[in-house]
Amino acid sequence: MKLRWIGLALTALLVAGGCASTPQDSGGGSGGAGSSGILKVGTVDYIDTLNPFIAIESQAYNAFVMIYPQLVQYGPGLEVEGDWAKSWENTPDGLKWTFHLEPGVKWSDGEPMTAADAAWTGNTIIKYGDGPTAVFADVLNHIKKFSAPDDETLVIEYEEPIGNVLAQLEQFFIFPKHVWSQYLGDKGKDLKTFQPEKDLPTVAGGAYFIDQYEKKGTTVYKPNPEFYGPESNAEAVALIYYTNSTSMIADLRAGTLDWIESVPTNALETLESESGITVDSTGSSQVDNITFNVNPVKPQNRELLDPKVREALEYATDRQEIVDVVHNGHAKPWANLISSQSGDFVNPDVKPLPYDPDKANQILDSLGYEMKNGVRWAPATSGKYAQPAHPMSYEVIVPSSLNYNGDRNFEIIKDNWAQVGVEVKLKPGGDTAQAYALETAGDYTKFDLATWNWVGYIDPDFMLSVVTKGQWYSWNDTGYNDPSYDRMYEKQATLVDPQERRDLVWEMQAKLGRERPYIHTVQEEIIMAYRDEWSGIYPDLGAYCKCYYTSPKKTQ
């Protein structure tokens, strides 16, 4: 759910229509592989699990990019390039795509790595798409089937032509059939219970295999000797988890760390003034939000189901204060589900409402929620979902795994909303899995509010999917369930004409903007810092490219 892709605000390049291309050499430098020692990366985001079917954290997705082969990836400049696939072509009707894979490759355990693995992975995901493999189901939407006519050729057949083939396939990981096919029991449910972390080193086909995994410790990536692509400059990559950013920054300054992926904004000044450290501020695709439970059969606090109430609450939210206090100015007010990384796909008409508590009060007054002692009361209702009169007082789930100060963020919202008579209480959400389970509890009937964030991709497809019914219990955290939206989602992927697709995507955003299952608050900048001895660091390619880890090399 929380994929964190660090990216520049460049227009996504989609390769639509027939087009063959050859992979670029992504970034590796000269100097000999493994000459750079260990690349020590510090993070406060942990890899929640090595099982791709249940992982939520973006750090886990980064791991999958590193250890599993993909057909294509994003290279420097955020251009699609081949990963395992050297070249590809498609039939003019767009119904059949053929990928030519690097031949003679093996998995890290010596087993041959062939197109059959890719086909098996793809077909398995499709087969169990309604269940255990749902997290990847939308990635392979509209695909009829995968087949492997020979060891190095993969053929994908589509039900209808879609407009973002490569962008979608960039999210597709290929798993070793000889390892994973043992876990198809119980209608594929075993896929979700298999723990690769118990079986280290992982069997890998990408640039690295994972030799050591500690969820809240150090994860070690070692170069996969069988890797088909450019070798890693670093002899190993150590991803070191910190429970607090104070120690992480101290270690960077001391030289114990080489690279911090996400610097807390109030450490910027200190780091910028330090010689030996480079600070790089990148645009980002992380959008923070206030999540509403908009499941229409939610039994309590049903006044929150009224879009007008949510609109009032948006007026009541001071985004600038969040920008200033929580992100030290390194963010901007934002109202869109899709981040600016998606370029043209962002609907410019969906804008943040101005901070206007008076307007908010006006709306809430007009809806009949009277103020009593500073808190508004929702009157009793009758009918199927009758509730007694009750104060507008809610619990907000705040996960402990946020990469910004969630408490501070909450305090601002609490203060803002108190001005319009709405009271909120912080409910600690626990880690990602816990918090998500709180949201899905009782089939999305138990929670009212949460604060969280999304990290999207360049192609908007993934972000648009998180509010579909198909992603219930998978990526959907709002309980949003609108068949007309779902139809639009299905359709947009199939539109080959970029303009048509863009228009439909804009329409979808406009709809979400009106209905507000989320109040998106800000889009964050992600700030990286690394020691000057290292070069070849691509801040925007996290979890997009294997070069993110293979390219950095020590030059001093």
Added chain:
Amino acid sequence: MRGADYLIKRTGAALLTVFVAITLNFVLFRAVPGSAITALRCQHCTKQFKAALEKELGLDKPMLQQYTIYLGNLAQGDLGTSLVDRRPVWQNLKGPILNTLPMLAVATIVSIVIGVAAGVMSAWRRGTKVDRINTWTALSFYAMPTQWIGLMIVFYVALRFGFPVAGIRDPTLGILGEPSTWTVINDRIRHLILPALTLGIGLYGEYALIVRSSMLETLGEDYVLTARAKGLKNLRIVYRHGLRNAMLPLVTLIALSFGYILAGAIVIEEVFSYPGIGLATIDAIDRRDYPVLQGAFLLLTLTVIFFNFVADLLYFKLDPRVTA
């Protein structure tokens, strides 16, 4: 009351407390609203999965039966299985415990050393400014929240002098080949020293005071005063005599302080990102991994019981007039 009687009685009491601890531990974690499983949240925890897990862990059986099974498992050293990673609880806890122990040991040594030094100095210079400053310093440090001492040390000491402030070791040691034993030891010590120092400083206060007061008793005696008047030659005798008097209460106190040391260790681990039993407990909470939590809690309780029992025995030696 005879020594043997006392011993038997105290052993009996300790064993009873152990039994009560085990039982209440069981009850505490079954008292979770809902069962441990319904409270469990995970991405793939559908209703069927939870039902299956309940069955597998025997949580669908009647309470009494579960209790018996629990006791039986404990007797075999089985603390249960983690709900999150499905490994035995002991596997989850073993590493953290082994991480915390050296820190606790060093912290205790530090606190004893400083405590004894301060206590002796105070007793020797009783009533003077030195005594007053010493005692108030000791009291003050004891009153300071241990985590705050830690933060101050990180702020004013660690960063200035380049001490590592996180973790138990350099995470990259051993990735590319085996480091020498000396490197490993050096590394561990460097990581250990600040957390242990912090904990030791927060602890020494009570030791200083007990050393002081028990030495005061001896040092007030006539022969000692005479010895002092004669000069430093007898210093050593006085020290040995005075300190010996203080040793037993001191050691008893140390045994009793285990709970306090532990509490301090937990927050210190949070400050220094030290992957010990404290962080493991916090992590278990975060993940709602009740078996691990229950296991950790039980182990800690049993350890405290053990140390209190040791203190009991020492106390008997201290004051043989003790009756039942």
Added chain:
Amino acid sequence: MTMEAVPPPGGTVAAPVHSNQSRRGALRRLLAGDRQALVGTVVLALFVAVAVAAPVLSPYSPTAKVGDVYGRPSPAHWLGLDDGGIDMLTLLIWGARVSLLVGFAASLMAMLIGGTVGILSGYMGGKTDTVLMRVTDYFLVIPDVPLMIVVAAIWGQSLFNIVVIIAVIYWTSTARLIRSQVKSVREQVYVKRARSLGASNARLIIKHVLPQVTPLLVANTVLTVATAIFAETYIAFLGLGDPSQVSWGKLIQNSLTGGAIFSDAWWAIVPPGICVTLVILACTMVGQSMEDAMNPRLKVGHLSVHRFRLRSFPREPGGV
């Protein structure tokens, strides 16, 4: 987790008070005569006054952003601003409320529980005594911080839960102390006489035992306040405090999560700890002086280790 040590040097010690003299008088004489107790009381009273007067006293609102994140101390903001741009001095003043409230409430509850158990145990003796002491034994060995963690996780993080859990962990020493006191009172002649005259147990307890025991109870409660405040900082630091309340413990936690260290913001780190230390020291001074003055036996038994542990030791000196 506080000190019941010999009176630290510098304070004059009140004359030993005999148990059948007026206890209240002893208290007054003590406070007047013992400089240490006086200082402690004054400091404590100051903090309480500040806490009570918080709405009036605080220069700014404890939730309003009034400047930059980690703004430096200035004439307008004596202790600078925290990571939310909120005035630190205001936060400290309001934090006093929560910390002191938790301290006193938990301590009071501990006193009630411990006092009741101690009185019943000491007075009834026999089976009741044994059972209650075994129960006390168990509560003694529960590791405090892990229990707090568990309770917060299971029953939620609210101020009430925190007060209860602190009380539940720390009542034991009070119980033991009161128990030994009650036992000695029980043996006193006039109590025996009253019993032989047929007075009911309850009446005896209330009329004779309680007045003898109360001053010690009060002294012990003051000491427990220190422990409770200390415990609250631990709970808050681990993120288990009430999320809607700002206490000193929470301020210490904020300094870590808000990055005060790498922002060089000493004003966010140092003051809350100093406040906690001062209050705990003050409580210790007062409580300990009271205890020493009231119960000469305790003073004499300075070798008894139990005096140094608030969560005391299974056995009492002198064959109790």
